[in-house]
Amino acid sequence: MAMFEGLAEKLQNTLKKLRGKGKVTEADVAEAMREVRMALLAADVNLKVVKDFVARVKERAIGQDVLESLTPGQQVVKVVHDELIQLMGGTTSKLNMSSKPPTVVMLVGLQGAGKTTTVAKLGLYLRKQGRRPLLVACDVYRPAAVKQLQVLGNQLDLPVFSMGTGVSPVDIARGATEYAVAQGRDVILLDTAGRLHINEELMDELKSIKSTVKPHEIMLVVDAMTGQDAVNVADSFHKQLGLDGVVLTKLDGDARGGAALSVKAVTGCPIKFAGMGEKPDALEPFHPDRLASRILGMGDVLSLIEKAQSTFDAKMAKEMEQKLRKSDFNFEDFLFQVQQMQKMGPLDQLVGMLPGMGKMKALKDVQFDEKEIKHVEAIILSMTPEERQNPQILKDSRKRRIAKGSGTSVQQVNNLIKTYEQTRKMFKQFADMRGKGPGKGPGGKGKGMFKLPFMK
Amino acid sequence: MTGFFNRLKEGLTRTRQNLVDKVEALVTGRTKIDDELYDELEEALISADVGAETSIELVERLRRKVKEQKISDPSLLQGLLQEEIAAILGGEAIPVNLGNQPTVILIVGVNGVGKTTTIAKLAHRWKQEGRKVLLAAGDTFRAAAIDQLEIWGQRVGVEVIRHQEGADPSAVAFDAVQAAKSRESDVLIIDTAGRLHNKSHLMNELSKINRVLDRAMPGAPHETLLVLDATTGQNALSQARIFGEAVGLTGLVLTKLDGTAKGGVILAIHSELQTPVKFIGIGEKMDDLRDFDPGEFAKALFGKEE
Ligand SMILES: Nc1nc2c(ncn2[C@@H]2O[C@H](COP(=O)(O)OP(=O)(O)OP(=O)(O)O)[C@@H](O)[C@H]2O)c(=O)[nH]1
Ligand SMILES: [Mg+2]
Secondary structure, eight states: OGGGSOHHHHHHHHHHTTTTSSSOOHHHHHHHHHHHHHHHHHTTOOHHHHHHHHHHHHHHHHHTTGGGSSOHHHHHHHHHHHHHHHHHOSOOOOOOOOSSSOEEEEEEOSTTSSHHHHHHHHHHHHHHTTOOEEEEEOOOSSTTHHHHHHHHHHHHTOOEEOOOSSSOHHHHHHHHHHHHHHHTOOEEEEEOOOOOTTOHHHHHHHHHHHHHHOOSEEEEEEETTBOTTHHHHHHHHHHHHOOOEEEEEOTTSSOOOTHHHHHHHHHOOOEEEEEOSSSTTOEEEOOHHHHHHHHTTSOSHHHHHHHHHTTOOHHHHHHHHHHHHHTOOOHHHHHHHHHHHHHHOOHHHHHHTSTTGGGOHHHHTOOOOHHHHHHHHHHHHTSOHHHHHOGGGOOHHHHHHHHHHHTOOHHHHHHHHHHHHHHHHHHHHHHHHHHOSTTOOTTOOOOSSOOOTTOO | OHHHHHHHIIIIIHHHHHHHHHHHHHHTTOSSOOHHHHHHHHHHHHHTTOOHHHHHHHHHHHHHHHHHTTOOOGGGHHHHHHHHHHHHTTSSOOOOOOOSTTEEEEEEOSTTSSHHHHHHHHHHHHHHTTOOEEEEOOOOSSTTHHHHHHHHHHHHTOEEEOOOTTSOHHHHHHHHHHHHHHTTOSEEEEOOOOOOTTOHHHHHHHHHHHHHHHHHSTTOOSEEEEEEETTBOTHHHHHHHHHHHHHOOSEEEEEOTTSSOOOTHHHHHHHHHOOOEEEEEOSSSTTOEEEOOHHHHHHHTTOOOO
């Protein structure tokens, strides 16, 4: 699973041997840069972008006394991380708003990138900011694309402007502007059909929409799973239309998202939003720092930490780790974990932030929804302290009593015990993973591929 | 047939021609085989989404071969590398086995890769061959997904089994098998909602469809095809692995090869999982489907970007 090993760990290994060697040679640096290159390529950053990037990092690594420090591996990662954030630019999730409404926003991109869903999400997002958006169905080509937008608009109670599929998208866009003025809608979101950047006829169509309704913001919608071709696509759309921003979709998947870097590098446009799921509220402002960690295979550690910060204290974390190592993780700990996880958001999403976790079998069945968590709490609270601490004593009669006390069934109690076992195993696996690798030791700082918040 | 060939050209010639150009540019003007040439080949592969590791390994193999066979003519490298790639991809295209009555085909993949369109293309092809085709609208989740398949069904001229939006997709699948049996269909193709492979509950839903199909007709589905977008990078490997674990894949469909992306990641998929590519998509129309040709694909990987 070399692909999922964090760059940090790899560099650590490569550069470890340099320590105490006195002088770091060109060859050593080259070796470290090779690792950086491989990590970025595995994350789908475009080869040309990688080359420039590595050259810059190399310069910085040599320029400073990075490689002479005690932890050259971590230093290099830091330089790489910093440079990545730099390259992706600061945070901005603002759309160019016109002082004279309606503001026209046009979404463009390849087929299947997620434009229609993003239009709906943006509509919701803008309404929450007090705007009055109008969704416009300009995709007259893909079967049922108009219907798709109408259904979404209906669900969200947002107006959708459409003229069917017999009218040219240019006329629809024009009609929508007039309609918006008449209806007092202040933002128009144009959903255009997906198209290839090399399809001249369809690219010309976008140009005419542009010259007709003069959008204040043209956003390219890019699938986070896109590979090397992202530069060609972005470059071509940018040259032909002049982009203002980028939306990166499907970031709730396990792709590293290197395409973002490619797109930013060739267009210079800020990535403004990230699509994090199929639901209409799954649109977030884009965080360059998080994506940098993700590209480097360090997991979305920052997001995890941020989410966990308010709920965990260091001492508790230490205790939990001890328990895991000794494997005496009991129901009380389990309840605590479940409650923490609940505060941090859906486990699915949490786990998705960790690199390589899609493969972990144990996780597949560990899932909670809100109702279930209530049951979990009720069941565990119906156990005696002794039962909570020694789950193995839970025999049938006790289970029956617990089920009764918690208003659940014996089957639910059994299910919980099963889930608890799986969770225990899973945490054990995490702990083991962290324990592996060089430089471990009692109380040693974890530098494994990821940490759970309680494993500080 | 001229229309057919023209479109084939439109779709594929660009990549093929570019490939020839690029490799020729690589080898002409060189009198000897040097590291620079190997590096350029490696970079061409990486740029085609073959993946750094696989690319490096391929070029290593090429080096060994050149040494073993004492090759000194740089212009031979192109052919050698292509042979190597075609060999990894299995040499011959493997057709879909349509021997069952009905043959049940399940189509899966992440969001937006081209599942529904591919179903329309497959239905069109098999109908043209004189088979009786039935479709099942198993995407009950995405807004208007059912309507999308129905429109395709009308265009192609085949029937579609559907439930309401929000219905259980396994129930749709079950009913569709019953319908296919009673109508004596030759092929039943089942659409599913796009899903990201790291969402375990959605993958479980697919496994359930699989189980229900087997109950409705032992041995079904006879083919489970994962649709991959050629624009996808290294994540496609993860998709193939995890969809494979959940439902067991018999083949891949690589779509959107009419763009500038090359889909090189299928090389890694093929070497790790041995899942063959069965079809490619080269456009949005119902006749934009081709059998996969490993030789052609290997050549096209080196196509130059415009
Ligand atoms: N250029 C090109 N576009 C394609 C190809 N195959 C599909 N598409 C387009 O890709 C877009 C998405 O296709 P769909 O068939 O709806 O994809 P899907 O996988 O069913 O999508 P979901 O059900 O939403 O997950 C549509 O605009 C199709 O026309 C292809 O081979 N080439
Ligand atoms: Mg579909």
